[in-house]
Amino acid sequence: MKKLCYKTLKEQGYDGYLLEDAPERVLQFGEGNFLRAFVDYWFDLLNERVGFNGKVVLCQPIGSGMADMINEQEGLYTLFLRGFEDGKKVNDKRVISSVSRCLNPYENYQAVLDCAKNPDLRYITCNTTEAGIVYDPSCKFEDVPASSYPGKLTQFLYERFKNFGTEKGKGFVILSCELIDDNGKELEKCVLSYIDQWDLGDEFKTWVKEENIFCSTLVDRIVTGYPRNEAKQICEELGYEDNLIDTGEVFGFWVIEGPDSLKEELPFEKAGLPVIICKDHKPYKQRKVRILNGAHTSFVLGAYLAGQDIVRDCMNDDVISGFMNKTIYDEIIPTLTLPEEELKEFAAAVKERFNNPFVDHALLAISLNSTSKWKARVMPSLKGYVDKFGKIPTCISASLAFYIQFYTGKRLEENALIGVRKDNEYEIKDDRYVLEFFDAHKDDSAADIAKAVLSNTDFWGEDLTQITGLLDDVTKDLITAREKGTYEVMKECL
Structure with missing residues (x-):
């Protein structure tokens, strides 16, 4: 059985939505089941429904991860959303094509930093678990990479600043999905602490504050992940080998706390998606x-x-x-x-x-x-x-x-x-x-x-x-x- 990739789908005559080529507009720290069934799913629908025309480049947040597996399948995976909706049993299948590739910062951190040179990159998403948004003073700016996620993000933002620091509009919209209160605000606090600790300068600190939007968000979807007991049968029915099958419930809801201007940048409402941008997510x-x-x-x-x-x-x-x-x-x-x-x-x-x-x-x-x-x-x-x-x-x-x-x-x-x-x-x-x-x-x-x-x-x-x-x-x-x-x-x- 052939592995899932664009060529395999073409050979099968697949007629579902696919976006093979598009600029990388989103950097995502995290490549696990939840983000792929939630954030990457919403961006896939945004591409299809309103022509967002953006790919998500993933960054593996810890040493052991799924980068190789994701790249072998050219970022493609099959997502099943299952449950009850309006009193009816639902089992929806969709091949997700919003992901471009996955980077392993522990093997090639420069490849991650090089993403900061991409003028199309505008959004950063993350879900590094509740323990991920932590200020660890043992992190050093010279670390390759910093061990904490906020440390890595600070390094990445500094690389962006070096390349575009004097240019307006080249900061990021940062969408934090960790399950802690005020996740965006807490992430910003950690970044500012690293700027002080690493003595990266007031000019950079001002740029971080004025050109970047740290959004606190609420995420809501139960993601059941890789269906280990069903995977073999599902692949036989699909006609291809997919080692990244993901499953979750049909219900999904995302609340992003941010300025009204984001509604134009991220037209989730126009796409008819249950994603709300508002001034207060609480x-x-x-x-x-x-x-x-x-x-x-x-x-x-x-x-x-x-x-x-x-x-x-x-x-x-x-x-x-x-x-x-x-x-x-x-x-x-x-x-x-x-x-x-x-x-x-x-x-x-x-x-x-x-x-x-x-x-x-x-x-x-x-x-x-x-x-x-x-x-x-x-x-x-x-x-x-x-x-x-x-x-x-x-x-x-x-x-x-x-x-x-x-x-x-x-x-x-x-x-x-x-x-x-x-x-x-x-x-x-x-x-x-x-x-x-x-x-x-x-x-x-x-x-x-x-x-x-x-x-x-x-x-x-x-x-x-x-x-x-x-x-x-x-x-x-x-x-x-x-x-x-x-x-x-x-x-x-x-």
Whole structure:
């Protein structure tokens, strides 16, 4: 079987969209599954729909990566987007041709720096994981390359400045996709720190600030990556060997915080794509964290104790899905600032995403580190609801009882607290101090452990027993969960 490349597709008579030749307008730090199923996909559609006419040159961010594999396939790969959309099962296939090549900075860093001489290059995208945007003072300007991503970016920007520093409009629009708050602003801080540390001069520093736009962004798509168990069969059906097959959910949404001028430069809206350029991305981030992630955290622990194992099956249970819907529509949405219709549309998409027939999302996987997750994802909705309505939200308080019941283990081991569901043991994984706390309180009465948990300021940053009525409601739900099960609590909430 022939390997995927432009020649192979021509020989097959492939009639889908392909852009074989175009200037490299985007430099991307990261060549993994997520960026290829998200950023490179959007640029591919931008090329097809509005003639953006730009290629993405990838830079492998760490020593071991996929540069050779990508170059062997001339940047081409097949992307499958799968799931539910408007109530219908979807399995869309597209050959992505927006990628030109992939560079390995650890083998040839000069090839990366040479991209800075390209006058067509305008955009830099990145997803170097949450740990990627870090200022590491051990990095030196002479390193080939700097070990940290912000260090590499500073080196690259300096190379650009040397070539075009006096010319207006040759800075970059930098689109940071890492999953940290204010990712663009944090990346800019790191770059400015390196400029000071490396003594690169005020003129360069001014150019970085005035000629470059560091955009914070919100990314939203579950990417399931290379379908290892299906790959052989898929290649047989495609008629070519593709070692870079990528898979993700149909839903995708990208919010870019930047000036209105970017809407002309990056005409995603004109192309009809779910990519929003706005002055503040935070309301959209709040929507995602509170509705999508908050819904997960609110119901999965109770659903697991009720006998479920994956998210999709929960959506087919009227009680559990009803509990989730009430949490979202009655208790979370009223606390958010975006227009209600937008919030309801997003909520409807969330349920379709949870019902994705191609993704077996394990409840135990979602349960990891539920303490910090509940604080970040659910607690703001609890407090917002109390502030607005002056009473305790029924489902959110029940989710706190589910959390306590799930974390009530029977013994502490080296890496986990061991809980029991019916006759089967399960692992509770969280920070060690959290597990030790619950192990110390495993024999407490419902009232005692509820009070101990809610008043633990190390968990929540405040004493939740000070919220009038919360301790009573959580204790009541915890007693019911212990005596009749979490499923019964959900029923009572409805």
